[in-house]
Amino acid sequence: MQRTPLNAAHRRAGAKLVDFAGWEMPLHYGSQLEEHHAVRRDAGMFDASHMLALDVAGDGALALLRFALANDVAKLRAPGKALYSCMLRDDGGVLDDLIVYFLGADRYRAVVNAATAEKDLAWLDRLRAGRAPAAALAPRRDLAMIAVQGPNARAKCWAALPETRAAAAPLAPFSAAACGDMFVARTGYTGEDGFELLVPAARAEAVWGALAAAGVRPCGLGARDTLRLEAGMNLYGQDMDETVTPLESGLAWTVDLAGERDFVGRGALAAAGKPACAMVGLVALERGGVLRAHQTVRTAQGEGEITSGTFSPTMQRSIALARVPAGVAIGEAVRVDVRGKPLAARAVRPPFVRHGKILVPADA
Amino acid sequence: MNVPENLKYTAEHEWVRAEADGTVTVGITDHAQSALGDLVFVEVPEVGRKLTANEACCVVESVKAASDVYSPIAGEVIEANTALADAPEKVNQDPYAAWLFKLRPADPGDVAKLLDAAAYRKAVEAAGEH
Numbered sequence: 001m002q003r004t005p006l007n008a009a010h011r012r013a014g015a016k017l018v019d020f021a022g023w024e025m026p027l028h029y030g031s032q033l034e035e036h037h038a039v040r041r042d043a044g045m046f047d048a049s050h051m052l053a054l055d056v057a058g059d060g061a062l063a064l065l066r067f068a069l070a071n072d073v074a075k076l077r078a079p080g081k082a083l084y085s086c087m088l089r090d091d092g093g094v095l096d097d098l099i100v101y102f103l104g105a106d107r108y109r110a111v112v113n114a115a116t117a118e119k120d121l122a123w124l125d126r127l128r129a130g131r132a133p134a135a136a137l138a139p140r141r142d143l144a145m146i147a148v149q150g151p152n153a154r155a156k157c158w159a160a161l162p163e164t165r166a167a168a169a170p171l172a173p174f175s176a177a178a179c180g181d182m183f184v185a186r187t188g189y190t191g192e193d194g195f196e197l198l199v200p201a202a203r204a205e206a207v208w209g210a211l212a213a214a215g216v217r218p219c220g221l222g223a224r225d226t227l228r229l230e231a232g233m234n235l236y237g238q239d240m241d242e243t244v245t246p247l248e249s250g251l252a253w254t255v256d257l258a259g260e261r262d263f264v265g266r267g268a269l270a271a272a273g274k275p276a277c278a279m280v281g282l283v284a285l286e287r288g289g290v291l292r293a294h295q296t297v298r299t300a301q302g303e304g305e306i307t308s309g310t311f312s313p314t315m316q317r318s319i320a321l322a323r324v325p326a327g328v329a330i331g332e333a334v335r336v337d338v339r340g341k342p343l344a345a346r347a348v349r350p351p352f353v354r355h356g357k358i359l360v361p362a363d364a
Numbered sequence: 365m366n367v368p369e370n371l372k373y374t375a376e377h378e379w380v381r382a383e384a385d386g387t388v389t390v391g392i393t394d395h396a397q398s399a400l401g402d403l404v405f406v407e408v409p410e411v412g413r414k415l416t417a418n419e420a421c422c423v424v425e426s427v428k429a430a431s432d433v434y435s436p437i438a439g440e441v442i443e444a445n446t447a448l449a450d451a452p453e454k455v456n457q458d459p460y461a462a463w464l465f466k467l468r469p470a471d472p473g474d475v476a477k478l479l480d481a482a483a484y485r486k487a488v489e490a491a492g493e494h
Contacts, residue, residue, distance in 0.1 A: 032427055033402040222401065226427060287449065290405055290425045311404035311427050339423065339430065 004049035005144045005204040013218055021115035023050040025221055032222035036313040039190050039227055040356050043150035044219040045211050048189075050114035053140040053198055054121065060132025061106040067263055068127050069100065070246060072256040076102035080175045082187055085254055086246045087120065088265030092272060093242035094249065096120050097234065099187060101176050106135070109183070111145070111196075113236050127264070143183075144204035146197045148216055149227075151356060153194035160214035161207065168195060182207075189224065191231025191354045226310050229319065232281060232350025238293060239279070239307040239321050245269055248323065250279030250350070277304065278326045281350040282334065283360055284318035289338035291320035291345065298335045298342070301325035306336065314353045315360065321350065331364070365488065366394040368460055372475055373484035374436045376418075379460060382475045390436060391463040392424065392455065395488050400426040403452040408444035408465050415439060415467070417474070422464050424455065437474035439467035 001024045010017060015026035026047065028035060038044040056065060065073045071085035081102050087095045096116040101109045112120045121139060128135055148157050158165040167179035168186075173193075176185035183198035199207050212218060225235070234240055240249035247255065247269060255269065284291055291309030304324030312319045320336075328334070330349050335342040348360050367373070372380040377396035381389045397403065405425040415421050415435035422433035443466040448454060454462040469475060479487065 028401065031402060222427060287405065289407070289423070290430065292430070311425070313427070 002050070004047055005201040006047045006049060006146075006208055009205050009208050010047065010218075015218070015220060018221070020221055021050065021113075023114055025050060026218070028220040028222045029218050032220065032226070033313050035217060035219035035223035036226050038217040039150045039192055039219060039223065040314055040353070041151070042217070043148065043153040043156045043194070043215065044217045044223065045208070046147040046149070046219050046221075046224050047144075047208075048147050048196065049144040049201075049204065051145055052112050052114065052117040052120075053143050053145065054110045054112060054124075055108070055138040055140060056110060056124070056135060057103075057107045057138070058132070058136045059106060059134035061108055061135045064124075064128055064132040064135055065100065065108055066261060067131055068124060069098075070255045070263060070265060072258070072261060073100055073102065073108065075256070076100075078102070078175070079104050080171070080177050082174045082176060082185060086240075086251060087123070088246070088263070088268075089242060090264060090268060092245040092265040092268035094236070094240045094244060094246055094251075095123060095242060097236050097240070097251075101185065115237055140198075142201055143198045144201045146199060146204065146208060146211070147188055147190075147194065148197065148211060149188045149190040149192045149194035151193060153192065153216070156211065156214045156216050157195055157197075160210040160216065164197075189231070189233060190227040191233070191351055192227075193355065225308075226313055229308050229310050229321065230312050230314055230351065230353035232321070232352060234279075234321070235308060244323070245272065245275065247272075247275045248277050248279070250321070274326070276326055277323050278328070279307070280322055280324055280328060280330065280347040281352060281360075282306070282309075282320040282322050282336065282345045283315075283348055283352070283364055284336075285333075285344040285346055288341065288343050289318070291318040291336055291338065291343070296337045297322045297324055297345075298337070299324055299328045299332065299347075301327040304328070312352060315358055319352050320345075365485065366460075367481045367485050369481045371460070372436075372478035372480065374434070374478060375484075375487050376434050378433060378436050380436045380475060380478055383466075386468070386472055387442060388437070388439070388467050388469055388475055389463045390433075390465055390467060392433060392459055393484070394459050397456050397459045400424060400431060401428050402426055403455050406448040406452045406455065406464070408446060408448065409441045411441050411444055413441045415441065424452075433464060435467070436478060437467065438470040440470075442466050442468050
């Protein structure tokens, strides 16, 4: 199993370690629920070093990414700006979702998922060879990634790492800046404010330790999953994969169809026409079990399936993302088969929680 | 791992306490609650339900996953801890106080056949589940 530069720190902190996509990662450090609340109310940090930073630079880098990604990186005009995008197969299936940062003319940095990193690299390199042979792909396994998230995350980050303040304080949401040997991005996967820090592996433990000393709570993958689900964010491999298109995954907003730009999958998306299914959020209307992935959703328009479900620690009720027939309306009552019994739920529009606030009405 | 000496156990991580009146009280062990993580839902059996040994009769769900709880012995449910529905975290906080249900055993001799603390501890360690 692969280990991140923070593995020893996790062991010292008593983390329960699990195999995640071939990486030994912390699931929690004692209580997943307390870690979740720490991020909603104060500040928590996650080791995200299993994800891969991938630099794309050189002549043709812009053209390559405009062709490879369903969202249009040409929208990024100011250095540091970030964009969320899917990378599609020719048939429109989702190869991966990623964030790409614009560093300068023909210089980009993408951050891709751990489980898909090798596949992405091979795919992009094939496109590069055909489209932009002068551009280079540089996987940055020399960088660790620490996500510091929560309403007090930024202030605690500056307290722990004073040298980052000048570069990080002026950052608008969804933008990044270099700061010495670190890369500071005001992005995340929790629905809270905060930073994702790319740090040289050799310094990762020192940065993690400084953040912990400033009162940032170490959080595991368990809390990361409940936080991202409350924030209505998809998880690759669970909410979407190569067998579905972004239009069937609640990600139509990330597919840029403006103009005539040619990108991988565009023809297939156009040919497929209106998708037959759509993603909605679900909230359980009664106690009686927890909504989980793969449970069947029964609607007036036909059956659907939960792709991610959990108990929301913030809302104290069960929530889910589900792929349902396209006609299901927001507000519609549905039933979910939970361990052999029907559980009443309602379709809602994600996100469920953002910036510490519950966005779904209590009577929904 | 907290395994009180005065209780009996099953390999499925239930604890069983023989009461003076011949009934038994059942819950899940400290090891079980720790492996499950924070519980968010507990469903206990109906009073009056007749259970066979090893019959699934309770559900405990954590943020992570749902898990069945089995009846350690045959018997009739005489009381269920319905208060846990609103406070499932009590099972995490004190698994040996937050009992799930009480049984009147079909055969009072069955309790003695369950694992004692040392045997349960050994079973957990043998499974490599510290």
